[in-house]
Amino acid sequence: MDEINEAIKKFQKELNGGTSALVLLGVLDKATSPMYGYQIAKLIEAQTEDVDIMKQGALYPVLRSLEATGLLESEVEPSVAGPPRRYYKITESGRQTLAKWIEIWQQTRELVDAVLQGGSHD
């Protein structure tokens, strides 16, 4: 069973590698104002029954990476209670990139679903 569990974890990790950036950019593209990490995490949680798909702690490195490559920008603002918060918004590069990512996502999704739903063959 160990090799199966390993293979399952590896797949989840690889799939998340691509999709987490897509989801974050997608959320921030639709945001009407800059959002901070916890807000984004709550919004994603509300859209999925499986809390393991994108754990809150996993969002932060992806947000930083998206900012480092110029797809997001951020500003730190003081909060009424607690420590200051970093608010993220999508950049123009981010929007252009997202449009391409969505195309790639849709093509990949169609291929995967076609293969998984296809009949038997040889």
Place this chain on the structure above:
Amino acid sequence: MDEINEAIKKFQKELNGGTSALVLLGVLDKATSPMYGYQIAKLIEAQTEDVDIMKQGALYPVLRSLEATGLLESEVEPSVAGPPRRYYKITESGRQTLAKWIEIWQQTRELVDAVLQGGSHD
């Protein structure tokens, strides 16, 4: 534009990392007899308009990796014309793993599509 092109390539690569193994396992799960690399590549090509999604050369390392982790097994057989061919088939571990991968794929797909199709928010 360079940062956008880089970000697009990186996304494609990461998304393929997870989905290529899923597609290969899915194809071999439905195969009625063992298949060799070129056969698998042709079958995948027939299901997608975008030839870039999974280039033929990219399949071989994934097939080898799936075999190394016990999800596939293979046998080399002589071919009538040309060099011998390596035929792959799915193992019992491979079938169990595929069932889990499909669950993960479906949950991820639903989350991504929910986020991309959702309305604006703050």
